[in-house]
Amino acid sequence: MQDTFSAQLYIQHVTDHKRELFYGLIRIHVLVHASQEPIFGLAMMEELEHHGYRIGPGTLYPLLHGLERNGLLKSQLKNVDGRRRRIYTITSAGRKALATARAKVDELHHELHEKRPRSIL
Numbered sequence: 001m002q003d004t005f006s007a008q009l010y011i012q013h014v015t016d017h018k019r020e021l022f023y024g025l026i027r028i029h030v031l032v033h034a035s036q037e038p039i040f041g042l043a044m045m046e047e048l049e050h051h052g053y054r055i056g057p058g059t060l061y062p063l064l065h066g067l068e069r070n071g072l073l074k075s076q077l078k079n080v081d082g083r084r085r086r087i088y089t090i091t092s093a094g095r096k097a098l099a100t101a102r103a104k105v106d107e108l109h110h111e112l113h114e115k116r117p118r119s120i121l
């Protein structure tokens, strides 16, 4: 019993760890695509898989809602081929956040690829 419990705890920790590390990157991918054209969940899930992120609806939809709650996306329900679909578009605040994120990712990319990142001591 004890072993099962700690195994579950461990899996949970790994999940939380991934979430903290990668969800910001996934949000930036979402903003990049929303800056090009209106997006919806299923297409975004497929696109994220191209980038190496397998992310289900139970994770992506709350992430989209969070971006909307923070004013970076806005959404509306539309009928597409007889189905109701929530379509997301980027807001002007979302475009500003994306521009800031681009500069920060460039900065991070630079440091990641430096042969010797500078010492902080």
Ligand SMILES: [Zn+2]
Residues within 6 Å of the ligand: 029, 033, 047, 048, 051
């Ligand atoms: Zn993409």
